[in-house]
Amino acid sequence: MTTPALRGLRLTKGHGTENDFLLLTDPDGALVLDAADVAGLCDRRAGIGADGLIRAVRSRALPEGVDVLAEDSTAEWFMDYRNADGSVAEMCGNGIRVFVAYLEREGLVEPGAAVAVGTRSGVRRVWRTGEEYTVDMGPWRMPGGAAAIDQGYDVAVVVAGLAGARAGLRVDVPNPHTVVALPDVAELDAADLGPAVVVEPVPPAGTNVELVVPLGEEVLDGEAVGTVRMRVQERGVGETRSCGTGTCAAALAVRAWAGRGAPDAWRVLVPGGEVRVRVVDGDRVELTGPAVLVADVSLR
Numbered sequence: 320m321t322t323p324a325l326r327g328l329r330l331t332k333g334h335g336t337e338n339d340f341l342l343l344t345d346p347d348g349a350l351v352l353d354a355a356d357v358a359g360l361c362d363r364r365a366g367i368g369a370d371g372l373i374r375a376v377r378s379r380a381l382p383e384g385v386d387v388l389a390e391d392s393t394a395e396w397f398m399d400y401r402n403a404d405g406s407v408a409e410m411c412g413n414g415i416r417v418f419v420a421y422l423e424r425e426g427l428v429e430p431g432a433a434v435a436v437g438t439r440s441g442v443r444r445v446w447r448t449g450e451e452y453t454v455d456m457g458p459w460r461m462p463g464g465a466a467a468i469d470q471g472y473d474v475a476v477v478v479a480g481l482a483g484a485r486a487g488l489r490v491d492v493p494n495p496h497t498v499v500a501l502p503d504v505a506e507l508d509a510a511d512l513g514p515a516v517v518v519e520p521v522p523p524a525g526t527n528v529e530l531v532v533p534l535g536e537e538v539l540d541g542e543a544v545g546t547v548r549m550r551v552q553e554r555g556v557g558e559t560r561s562c563g564t565g566t567c568a569a570a571l572a573v574r575a576w577a578g579r580g581a582p583d584a585w586r587v588l589v590p591g592g593e594v595r596v597r598v599v600d601g602d603r604v605e606l607t608g609p610a611v612l613v614a615d616v617s618l619r
């Protein structure tokens with residue numbers, strides 16, 4: 320599995336609500352990691368196994384055309400995110416929390432300080448409160464525009480195990496998501512996210528798909544908080560135990576469906592745990608959840 324160029328490479332395994340990642344540091348961006356290398360390392364039988372791989376590269380070592388430092392000169396590290404099949408993704412909401420926990424543990428950023436991280440979708444700020452990390456995920460977009468928001472959907476989605484086509488609403492965070500509301504947890508459990516999910520019309524860059532069941536609202540510490548249960552099929556991976564950008568998309572879709580007066584604060588329950596999503600100033604979203612480093616591995 321390991322190509323000679325990767326022998327001796329040191330990786331760390333970590334997860335955020337059981338969305339798991341391999342992390343490595345390549346400060347000068349010297350390592351050539353092609354899609355087959357990434358897929359081999361992420362393979363759960365022949366490799367180490369993970370939903371994605373994250374390479375930490377110094378922003379000043381990035382190839383021309385990726386100018387993170389022009390956006391924020393303090394964004395010293397770039398998160399090079401790859402899905403388990405080797406494809407690249409714009410952003411990873413669980414991965415970026417684990418990335419900052421890893422940078423702290425490696426002594427590459429000041430522990431406990433807010434960190435600006437370069438990503439393919441721009442610079443994102445991450446800060447730690449106790450054991451949890453919060454990410455300013457920035458603005459989102461519903462590519463179907465006002466018509467989709469008014470109608471509540473803009474695509475048709477066919478999922479194995481569920482009868483007929485379901486209505487889906489696309490939400491970019493800014494990686495592409497399609498959120499489908501189901502009436503109850505029995506349907507959520509019946510869905511088979513093993514086979515490909517068919518989305519029509521096909522989104523131009525593909526899509527992650529979230530199945531959600533809204534579970535109502537309660538008042539916590541004087542604030543209305545909505546709860547959503549979610550399962551996800553990730554682009555470039557398959558079904559995963561969690562997806563941070565997906566939880567943001569899920570909360571934003573359910574909030575849009577609920578209409579005026581819907582909560583800004585959401586708990587999203589996923590098979591791997593729970594995260595919190597907050598809409599701030601109506602136009603950007605924050606994600607809070609755990610980050611766990613599990614093991615260090617050296618490739619033979």
Ligand SMILES: N[C@@H](CCC[C@H](N)C(=O)O)C(=O)O
Pocket residue numbers: 338371402407408409410411412413414494495527553554555556561562563564565
């Ligand atoms: N698991 C991630 C999302 C990873 C990228 C996604 N599969 C894509 O291709 O967009 C998250 O926690 O956000």
